[in-house]
Amino acid sequence: MTVADILMLIAVICIWSLLLVNVVLIVAGFLYYMQIENEAPPQLQGEVPFVSILVPAHNEGKVIVQTVQALLALEYPRDRYEIVVINDHSSDNSRDLLSALQEKHPGRNLIFLHTDAETGGKGKSNALNVGFRQARGELIAIYDADNTPEKKALLYLVSELTNDPSLGAVIGKFRTRNRDAGLLTRFINIETLSFQWMAQAGRWKLFRLCTIPGTNYIMRREIVERIGGWDVRAVAEDTEISFRIYRMGFRIKFQPKAVTWEQEPQTVKVWFKQRTRWAKGNIYVIIKNLPLLFDRSAGSVRFDIIYFLSIYFLLVTSLVVSDLLLVLNALGFVMTTLAGFSSFLWMLAFLLFVLGTFITVVTEKGEMRLSNVWVIMLMYVSYCQLWLVVAANGLYAYLKDLAFKRETEWYKTERY
Template identity: 75%
Template structure:
């Protein structure tokens, strides 16, 4: 067997191993969704806990009013939760809009904290730390500035965490509010449902592990105090704090009935900037937590570490290797005797991708349509291939920031 054949075999084994892991997570996640549909919300005994909802916002004038209004309308006693909006070094009309809302709801627990270029503008983690210093809740909930949570979203999160002392945090899910704005948002909608929430459900079902998303989650105040707040160097502060919660011995549960709706990027440029930021942030978390692979106390979370390592390094390298060899083989520069087999496995992978992804959509009303089959197929040959570029560019930016010792900055996702 020549060198190209050896490289191709290794790449194919890696790709298919991860593909089978994903299929396993989809099956487990689907079973968890079916089970949770028939479960009632846990009863909250005694007085409802006081909750602090924090919303970090930087130049969010386009969406911030709708977000705060939806938070004020949550189905939770008004005297049992406060809303803290951290208007972080904004230069748009956010301060004016927030001031108008505050004047209309004088009898509500609504606090607006405005920072400047000195105290703020240093990223989401810094903004959350500023808000937490002023918070009073025994539970802390986080929502992004473009979110409109459903009325029961917070109550579901509170009920879960109050009925299980082993839970350090409970996460809900976010849905795509502007799903039909463009083909890109259709892709993002499917990606969110299949590769984020179904995978989260599967990881909870199999390993009792979940990763905190950037929005619609709740955690215990004592945890934030114990870990000293959010890591200001972490762009993916949600993933980073998840690992610290794991190491405290807590679990993080996924409650799919807690739903919030958010805007997603409508142009490729905005999407690429957002996703490379996510990739760079997750790579930071991976590197930071690699030593835990050799820590006996971290045995129950090794799957997550290996999972992220596989996605951002092993899968990326395997895809680039196999695609490069297939192209070079077609051009006649290298010869691989298993090119035909690789082509067959590639076709089979597409079929599994389409079928598996469509199955995940059956858990959501209005998503099980024939048009989505074609969207998924188109998504594989276009959107999914862009992921390699996103991951590679995120890694490049991480290394560059490491070399030049650049601090994390607030990356603003454009709103519509």
């Protein structure tokens, strides 16, 4: 075998190993969804806990009013929750909009905190720490500033957490509010349903592991106090705090009936910037928690380390190597006898991707559409390939920040 054959074989083995892991997660996730579908929604038992909802907001004037109004309409006892909006060094009209809201809803537990250049503008983690210092709740819920949670979302999250003392946090699901705005938002909608929430469901079913998303989750106050708040150096503060909860011996559960709707990027430029931030943040978390791989007490948490390592390093490298070898072989610069076999596997992977993704998407009401098949096929050859560039750019951004010792800043996702 030539060197090119060996490299191609290694790349194919890596890609298919990860593909099969994803198939296992899809199957397990599908079973979990069916289980939840047949169960009654979680119910509050005993005394109703007081909840502080933190909403970090930086220049969110376009969406903040709708978000606060949705939070005010939650089906949860009015005197048992407060809404703490951290207007974090905004330069738009957010302060005026929030003041008008406070006048419109006197007597409600609305707290608006306004930071300046000295106390704020340092990223979402810092804003959450500012809000937490003012929060009174025994439970802490987080919603992004562009969210409109369904009325029972908070009730379901609280019920799950209070009914099981082994849980440190409970996460709900976010859906794409503007999914029909264009082809990009349809891609994002499918990605969210298939590769985020189905994977979360599968990991919970198999390993009792979940990663906190940036929004629509609740956690115990004592956890935030014990870990000293959110890591201000972490861009992906949600993933980072998940690992600290794991290490404290708590579990994080996924409750798909707790749903919020959020706005997604509508241009490739905004999407690329957002996803690069996610990739860079997750790489930071991987590097920070790498020692857990060699810690026997970490238990199943090591699966998440390997999972993220595989996605951001092994998969990206394998795909780049295999694609490069196929191109060089076609141009006659290298010879590999596995090119034909690799092309066959590529086609098989494509069919498996389309079938598996469509099956996961149609578990959601309103997604049983034939047009989704064509969108998924197009997604494989466009959107998924762009992800390779995003992952590489995220690694570059992480290394650049590390070299220049840059402080965390707000990475503002444009609203519509």
